[in-house]
Amino acid sequence: MNAWVGILFRCLVWVGPAVIAWSPADLAFAQSSQNELAADEDSASFDTVTDLPADELVDMIGQASYAQWTDADPSSSSGSIHDHTDSSIQMMNLERRLARQESELARLQAGPSRPGKLFARYESVIVQPVQSNQTALIVQTGDEEFATVMFPWEMEHSPRVTLGYEPASNRVGWQLRYWQFDHSQSFVASEDNGIIQAGWRADVPYLVEDGDVALGVQLFEEGTFTSSVRTDVIDLEVSRNLIQPVDAFIGLRYGKFSQSYSAVTDEGSVNAITEFRGLGPVMALRLRQTLPLERLAMFGTLRGAMLYGQKDFLGHESNFGNTQHVNGIDLRSYDEGVNSFAGSLEMQVGIEYTITDHFTTFVAFEGQHHSSVGGVNPPATMEGRDGDVTGDSVLDDDLSFFGVTTGVQLQY
Known part of the structure; x- marks a missing residue:
């Protein structure tokens, strides 16, 4: 063990x-x-x-x-x-x-995307024409004293129609605009209404040589005076949104500016007409800013054009059958006149209200200035019976319009 x-x-x-x-x-x-x-x-x-x-x-x-x-x-x-x-x-x-x-x-920052839309716009352009020379007649007020009587132009309605396509953001659109102003202003000058003072005479001097009126009428006591203005402006433009809310337009303009003058007196009559017809580029910028109030917006448009074309003048008096052709062209034949330039500058500032998605109404202040389109009224200024007459060329005159514009627009 x-x-x-x-x-x-x-x-x-x-x-x-x-x-x-x-x-x-x-x-x-x-x-x-x-x-x-x-x-x-x-x-x-x-x-x-x-x-x-x-x-x-x-x-x-x-x-x-x-x-x-x-x-x-x-x-x-x-x-x-x-x-x-x-x-x-x-x-x-x-x-x-x-x-x-x-x-x-x-x-x-780019802003909301804007859809494209077709539109038709009608505008009532209520403006007063302003001519560089608005002389109707010259009245004598003393031994060697004279005063100029102007045409009493008032506000007149003129239509403008626009058809186009407003593009979506970053797209190209187009529009076709047509504006026509066609009005005249007449009045009677006599001793009865006090325009011509009792005991004195009046004159319509276009061309004066050696103290005598070679084209026009002199020493009358009564007369009827008429001034007419006719404009036709057609713009074809393409457009694009640059940045929100600025749109740019560029295109081609045809413009015709025709003015006439008539004086029928107890000593004879005188008639004159001037006209400019031209074609050239047009550019514009439009700013549209929506306001805090729903469907309300402010807008402003600035548009400029440079036209190249013909400018003519024709004057005729009845007493001796004298006729004056500046540039040697008879406008009645519509032959070509002297080639020249004329410029245009236009502006609109207003407010618009979109009633529905398809209907908009607006009102704006409008001003237009058309330089060197010519004038037609008597250019001479009487300073004395002994040939003291001054004046300038009728072809250098400007034509302007000032007033308000109201309109409606249908869009879809």
């Missing part, structure tokens, strides 16, 4: 160190297996994430950017990795949001 106890004791002494030596290796091997298994699981999880749809991946990143890493120990290396990863994801998220905000800001 004692012998078997001794043998068992020797076996334990021999096997103990082997067991002790095997246990750390076995534990290390087990730990290694667990690590490899965890790595495989991590790898499988990343493969699964990358297989997600793009929108779900963005949502996961957005959620991860705001996750609280409370489980990590700040002093441990794993916590540092988590902090670094979280900062990177937050930076990506901020950059993505910044890009989205910049895109939205650019869209707001």
